[in-house]
Amino acid sequence: MSNLLNFSVAPAVEATEAPPIPRAQAWGVEYLENPTYGELLGLSQGVPKSAPHESVLKALSEFSADPLSAKYGPILGETKLREAYAEEIKIQYQIKNGEGNVKGEDIGITTGCNMAFLTLIMALCPPGKSSVLIPLPSYFNQMMVFSLQSVKPIFIPCDTLNSFKPSISSAREYLNSSDRKTENVKPKMICLVSPNNPTGSVYSHEEIKEWYELAKEFKLALILDETYRDFVEDDNGDRGIPHRLFEEADWRETLVSLGSFSKGYRIPGHRLGSIIAGPALLKHLTTICDCMQICAPRPPQIALSTLLPSLRPDLAESSKALSKRRNLFKEVVNSVEGWNVVSIGGYFAYVSFPSDYTFASSTIGLKRKKLGSEDIAKILATRIGVVTLPGSFFMPPTSDDEVWENDVLKGGEILKEDKWLRFAVANVEDDVVIKLGPRLKEMNKLMGMGE
Amino acid sequence: MSNLLNFSVAPAVEATEAPPIPRAQAWGVEYLENPTYGELLGLSQGVPKSAPHESVLKALSEFSADPLSAKYGPILGETKLREAYAEEIKIQYQIKNGEGNVKGEDIGITTGCNMAFLTLIMALCPPGKSSVLIPLPSYFNQMMVFSLQSVKPIFIPCDTLNSFKPSISSAREYLNSSDRKTENVKPKMICLVSPNNPTGSVYSHEEIKEWYELAKEFKLALILDETYRDFVEDDNGDRGIPHRLFEEADWRETLVSLGSFSKGYRIPGHRLGSIIAGPALLKHLTTICDCMQICAPRPPQIALSTLLPSLRPDLAESSKALSKRRNLFKEVVNSVEGWNVVSIGGYFAYVSFPSDYTFASSTIGLKRKKLGSEDIAKILATRIGVVTLPGSFFMPPTSDDEVWENDVLKGGEILKEDKWLRFAVANVEDDVVIKLGPRLKEMNKLMGMGE
Missing domain, CATH: 3.40.640.10 (Type I PLP-dependent aspartate aminotransferase-like (Major domain))
Known part of the structure; x- marks a missing residue:
């Protein structure tokens, strides 16, 4: 099959990056091939965990049958x-x-x-x-x-x-x-x-x-x-x-x-x-x-x-449950050395990982260097089984000097630290959040912290 | 309530005309207020007449209920x-x-x-x-x-x-x-x-x-x-x-x-x-x-x-039924003086109305003049109860000289005759098509043909 096109695609479309979610999901799949710490903890997607309310499913079914x-x-x-x-x-x-x-x-x-x-x-x-x-x-x-x-x-x-x-x-x-x-x-x-x-x-x-x-x-x-x-x-x-x-x-x-x-x-x-x-x-x-x-x-x-x-009571209940889960998440993550919830609300938490992540080349197969959020998210997913999205998915490339000089307003330089991960907290039950604590500790071990 | 906006809308969007279908539907509503010849014959919209196949409704209902x-x-x-x-x-x-x-x-x-x-x-x-x-x-x-x-x-x-x-x-x-x-x-x-x-x-x-x-x-x-x-x-x-x-x-x-x-x-x-x-x-x-x-x-x-x-037999059957309906439509319309089906297939027929439509001012409240497709479609809908879409809905305005000179290729001038109506034939049963004949004859009378 030919991969060539006889016609041209608009340059703006050619230049637009593909949606990044599938990339993160592929990391999770890699972990599943060798699940060292137990089940995969999927904290990457901002989607609701539970099924729709029963009355909604019933009405959807009813009106879908209506010509x-x-x-x-x-x-x-x-x-x-x-x-x-x-x-x-x-x-x-x-x-x-x-x-x-x-x-x-x-x-x-x-x-x-x-x-x-x-x-x-x-x-x-x-x-x-x-x-x-x-x-x-x-x-x-x-x-x-x-x-x-x-x-x-x-x-x-x-x-x-x-x-x-x-x-x-x-x-x-x-x-x-x-x-x-x-x-x-x-x-x-x-x-x-x-x-x-x-x-x-x-x-x-x-x-x-x-x-x-x-x-x-x-x-x-x-x-x-x-x-x-x-x-x-x-x-x-x-x-x-x-x-x-x-x-x-x-x-x-x-x-x-x-x-x-x-x-x-x-x-x-x-x-x-x-x-x-x-x-x-x-x-x-x-x-x-x-x-x-x-x-x-x-x-x-x-x-x-x-x-x-x-459905108002259902909304109120979901909101309350999610509020509790966010509090639990904050408690669990902040209790792990070097991990900090810097912002949280709605479906998401923004979390900074330990600033001194370095590691032995024998463990990871990479030289010691400061790692960006995509490196960390990938290691966390493929090795520890915790799928998140790296902060870099939400930023212009740190190497794109033109954007950083012209299009990022004053005070933006600090964002180049690229030390954050996005956790979605709505797609999981409390038990997953509780399991997250030990996993992040394993991550710290893997990354050579406290050695 | 204010109708003003504090911000500007993109000029290309400002310049884009609103969808025309509601305009034609409003003509039908006007007829319904005084239905002289019986029921409204809706031949304007390219939509299927029948309900989905029973098995489709059943499956839609079933899978809509599935979380x-x-x-x-x-x-x-x-x-x-x-x-x-x-x-x-x-x-x-x-x-x-x-x-x-x-x-x-x-x-x-x-x-x-x-x-x-x-x-x-x-x-x-x-x-x-x-x-x-x-x-x-x-x-x-x-x-x-x-x-x-x-x-x-x-x-x-x-x-x-x-x-x-x-x-x-x-x-x-x-x-x-x-x-x-x-x-x-x-x-x-x-x-x-x-x-x-x-x-x-x-x-x-x-x-x-x-x-x-x-x-x-x-x-x-x-x-x-x-x-x-x-x-x-x-x-x-x-x-x-x-x-x-x-x-x-x-x-x-x-x-x-x-x-x-x-x-x-x-x-x-x-x-x-x-x-x-x-x-x-x-x-x-x-x-x-x-x-x-x-x-x-x-x-x-x-x-x-x-x-x-x-669903293949259902598709075959629908296709065959529509084919028959188109043939019936052609027969009915072509048998009315001055009306001609010039093109037909799929859901639609393109029909030219009598070229000598003129009329007494006493009947319609307008002076004698050559009427364009929008005039005719409007009269046909509001007075006779047959809703179609005028050919002008599918053309640049005949008065837009710049478009006609620059953007319409050689041979396009003849389209300015603006003497066609689009009939949708998929949204009706045969009995509606049969009723169309007498209605078009009434239209001819109203427009002073054969006087």
């Missing part, structure tokens, strides 16, 4: 689902009457949240002429979208000593800089993910509000990717309020909130996401969505449209 | 479905061994065929630098994609006197022209839809092969949108072979075939489409699809992966 669900539906989603979801948002965000609002007509249903994000980038960012301000580390699928669409990411460095919060002063300085104003590439949006992927960092309302004001000041959109919003906790570990921006009377002029049904309702394979935005923007998103999806899959839309209120 | 389907699946689709679908393709195209082949690894599963098309355009056409050769009239969703992605369509005029076949000589002349070679915008692909939307024109293997050779010669991709391939008929009205390009040893270097599960299997609401291409291209499409869909919805993929062989 009506097999027909095309409205481009931006079933009206009933849009209205029901608006109600859930009002309750979760505790939106008081008369202080802004979220209505069904402010909601668009997409085939998953990645599609929602791509749609937004297509809608606001002319290729080759746009930039997006986004915290670094960044979710790789978003970086891939920038690359595919020839949109330049301007990376706002996160504060490694303060739960990986992005530096608003660096962003403000950049937006005010005179150099920036002469560029052909113009910033179109600030994009935040809270709770964050990959760091797990959860931004407070006050922090998000500051970004909102910055976006307003510079005529930018504020895109909040709230895929993990169902797992924001209050002081008691209960489900909390992600932010209060929907109470702003004019939120529709600046804010776009992206969401997913995959996490809270545990149905990623059914593919449903959401966009909350003003009708003035949704009008344009309708045009794009018509070309991209025609409509999101109907059976899960119809199934959920009547079920959402009844 | 496994709720998890993420492989980016390019379930391996079993890809393999099973390759088998169906081999049978439908009667691919003989040793003469090329189609394997599971040549197939990607997308969330519908619109997504497959958009993915292809993103993969091959850098925005602002690319053009695509495509027959005129063109499917509006494809024209919307070009507009959104700043890709320039070069319109190959169809021969209105020969079943709306696109003029290969015009295309060849354009590709050979010296003017063309100095342009910054380079042709990347030839895109054909067969059976065609909107004209219903079905291209023979020999015709398609000529386009394939032209694409090869000029280092272009040949994109065949074969959404309606299940409804190609042989001389007996049975399901036929769409073309024999898959027998070419090197088809993977030039050909990309798009398909849909929505029509043959009657499940548009479940959203499944397909791309058949070589692995060298699918590698890049994987990257785009990961950012767009992560994976197509899983329950319909899993449901179909075991059912496809058993």
Whole structure:
């Protein structure tokens, strides 16, 4: 079979790196060929562990059997689902009457949240002429979208000593800089993910509000990717309020909130996401969505449209359970010498590994040298059976000087330390978290610590 | 509520027209408020009339209830479905061994065929630098994609006197022209839809092969949108072979075939489409699809992966029934004075209305003038209760001189006659087709014919 093409592929597409998840999964497979310490601990993927709620499975089954669900539906989603979801948002965000609002007509249903994000980038960012301000580390699928669409990411460095919060002063300085104003590439949006992927960092309302004001000041959109919003906790570990921006009377002029049904309702394979935005923007998103999806899959839309209120207790319970698991995770990891949970929330924890990892060449087959996160993640997976994602998957290559000099804002150099791993804590039960402690100790031994 | 945005929308998106289908549907609603001639005859949408096969509904229901389907699946689709679908393709195209082949690894599963098309355009056409050769009239969703992605369509005029076949000589002349070679915008692909939307024109293997050779010669991709391939008929009205390009040893270097599960299997609401291409291209499409869909919805993929062989008799039967319905349609329409089926196949018929439509101002409230297809479609829907789509929905505006001068190739002027309507014949039973005859006669009366 020929591997050649008679025609050319777009350079931006050629230059976009393949999704990295399969690479990490291959490391796990390598461990399984020689499982020294017992079962593989899969902590790499941000997916829900449990099955969907029984009532959801039942309704999915029922409406999939209905010939009506097999027909095309409205481009931006079933009206009933849009209205029901608006109600859930009002309750979760505790939106008081008369202080802004979220209505069904402010909601668009997409085939998953990645599609929602791509749609937004297509809608606001002319290729080759746009930039997006986004915290670094960044979710790789978003970086891939920038690359595919020839949109330049301007990376706002996160504060490694303060739960990986992005530096608003660096962003403000950049937006005010005179150099920036002469560029052909113009910033179109600030994009935040809270709770964050990959760091797990959860931004407070006050922090998000500051970004909102910055976006307003510079005529930018504020895109909040709230895929993990169902797992924001209050002081008691209960489900909390992600932010209060929907109470702003004019939120529709600046804010776009992206969401997913995959996490809270545990149905990623059914593919449903959401966009909350003003009708003035949704009008344009309708045009794009018509070309991209025609409509999101109907059976899960119809199934959920009547079920959402009844699933509130289930959401609350999942959120509480995950909150407990995160606490357990923190306790377990922080108790191992040299390992530190530097940021945690939602589905993820960002963890620094021991800074003095060196090792004997006889053990690993490599010379003594300082290892980056991909080396460590690979050793941890293939030798110890703990699959995580290296921090480097969420960064530009440390060797790409041009990006680091031009596109990473002030204060970003420290991120080159490349000493973090992303652990997904939602996809496992507590017993896996408990097993993690001894494994990390084995890793320390393997890496020659305490010798 | 404010309708203003604090940020700017991409000019290409602002400039893209909204999907036109809702406009035509609104005409039908207007008729229903005063239904003079009986029920509304909906002949506008290319959707299957019947429910999915019982076994499909059963399997959809079963696998939607399975928690496994709720998890993420492989980016390019379930391996079993890809393999099973390759088998169906081999049978439908009667691919003989040793003469090329189609394997599971040549197939990607997308969330519908619109997504497959958009993915292809993103993969091959850098925005602002690319053009695509495509027959005129063109499917509006494809024209919307070009507009959104700043890709320039070069319109190959169809021969209105020969079943709306696109003029290969015009295309060849354009590709050979010296003017063309100095342009910054380079042709990347030839895109054909067969059976065609909107004209219903079905291209023979020999015709398609000529386009394939032209694409090869000029280092272009040949994109065949074969959404309606299940409804190609042989001389007996049975399901036929769409073309024999898959027998070419090197088809993977030039050909990309798009398909849909929505029509043959009657499940548009479940959203499944397909791309058949070589692995060298699918590698890049994987990257785009990961950012767009992560994976197509899983329950319909899993449901179909075991059912496809058993559905062959159902496909054959649907194809035969539609073939008969098209014949009936042709007979009914051609028997009405001034109405002519000029092209028919797959889901659609392209029909010219009487050239001498003039009318008394007292009847319609308009002055005597020559009316375009949108006027006629609107009158036919709102007054007579027959909803179709006007040919103008599939054309650049006749007033857009720049497009007609620069982007429509030689021989296109005749299309400005704007005297055609698209009838969708798949969404109705024979009794509706029979009712159409008297309605068109009423239309003739209303328009003052024979007075």
